[in-house]
Amino acid sequence: MRSELSRALGCALGVSLVVVSQRAEAADGDACANLSDENNSIPAIYIENGDTQEPVVKKIGKLLMQSSTKLRVFYRNRPTCNIRSDLFSNAVMTTVVDGATPRPVRYIPSSATFDPSGPAPTCTVPAAGDPSAVPIALGIGATYLSSCAPTPAQPNDIGVFEGPVQAYGFITNKNSSQVAITAEEGYLAYGFTEGxxxxxxxxxQNLRFKRGNTASTTLTMSSAIRLLPTQMQAAADSGTSEGLITSVMNATTPEAALGILGTELFDQRRADIKLLAFxxxxxxxxxxxxxxxATFDKQNVRDGHYLPWSPTPYIAKVTPGTKTITDANAKRIYELVMGTRVGDDVDGLLQVVQSGLVPECAMxxxxxxxxxxxxxYDDPAPCGCYFEKNVPQGSTTCKQCTVGNDGPCNGGKCRFGFCEAK
Amino acid sequence: MKKIHSCFIGCAIVILSAVIGVACDDSSSAVKEPSPDAGPGTGIDGGPIDSGGGGFDAGTLPDGAPKDCFDNPKTHFEIINACTNATRITKDPTLTKLLADGGLPPLD
Structure with missing residues (x-):
């Protein structure tokens, strides 16, 4: 009986190990330029992005690896103003530690079973000064670059393009009874030291949490309560959004816990934390x-009832004097995100919508x-119907159409499969 | 036969654990609506209307009562206070640190 039981447990362990190994999918720690068990000849792009943008980067990255025109995404989460600084100074992808927070480079594996909702494997890049380091071809920030320090100045061969809108919010512990916060409360809570x-x-103070002063989350949320990032009195910098979520979840006094977070990260963690109405x-x-x-429609972001949001700036090299992105892979990703790319087998706009971001055409x-x-705001080619239909739990009363973009439809035009007013 | 039987039991343990894990995991996206008595000064739509907006003139309802939202918003103030079918939460806390006119006090 005992041997039967141990055989059963052994089998259970074996099955578990298979499950675990399938989830891991790829080994961490290889050199990015020489990944084991991967085809290293696939074209690649190196991206720096805000950690709020990681979900959409991973989702699009997976589709690009499954595309008939494959492209491997290597990416690193970084505060927005650091991304600005790197892209404006033609930085290359080398090892980076911001304060005490290491910023690992991750990549999208080729496996079709890679789950973008889980962690992507890491790889190593050369140390600073190594001539083999690869240029960062695309930066994806998550707030207005005008909120960052103005140095270095924008070179004339670097373009900044507005991407989808990103919302932020105040979060608290799941066990807090609070449901809303006013801007005045936010100012008084974060503007003053203990008590x-x-x-x-x-x-x-130690139960109020913030990100670093160059992170988009801090920049947008501090401006929403009329503070500067440096004026926010909080516990030590949480380093990453994930670190901040953990701090709020583990708060010893749930009622007093207060943090700031991108809403698309919140959307993935609704079971763990609570977002306060603002x-x-x-x-x-x-x-x-x-x-x-209980919904995911971003209705109040789109129509102006919910204020803490900003566009996500895409930063890339351009032909001087034009708005043409020179790096073909960076251009492809930006066009996919904006829904303007024709003839590609990757639906980037759908990933944007399903990641909790709002395309400008739906604002x-x-x-x-x-x-x-x-x-x-009145977008020249609106996509509100498509947005409403494709968010999680989405639906729309708009009429469907199949005549293609710009085709006539109900007195308006067909846009992404739905009749819009123009 | 015994081996197959044992392995079946083992697999069943794993599957059962996974099912229990899912069942016990409160990761449903169906977040409950906040309760009307969720905190002092807090109430869901239908509660008392804030009078702190100062100069709020959105017109009147057919019965002569003042409207609490704008039907055809154009300015920033009208946009943030436009009529909507979204959940509205009343929150008017007493904040003794604010200035007498409701303004923000200087930081220490």
């Missing part, structure tokens, strides 16, 4: 980014910089 702001229950200055009510706290409001007032 000073009197914005109950968020009065414990009421901006002069607003009558607080709102979630979505129409309810009804715009602004000029972090914290700036909103004004109405």
């Amino acid at each position: 000073g702001g009197e914005a109950a229950p968020w009065t414990v 009421k901006t200055f002069g607003q009558k009510f607080a709102y979630f980014p979505d129409s309810t706290n 009804k409001v715009t602004r000029s910089g972090d914290g700036a007032d909103l004004s109405l």
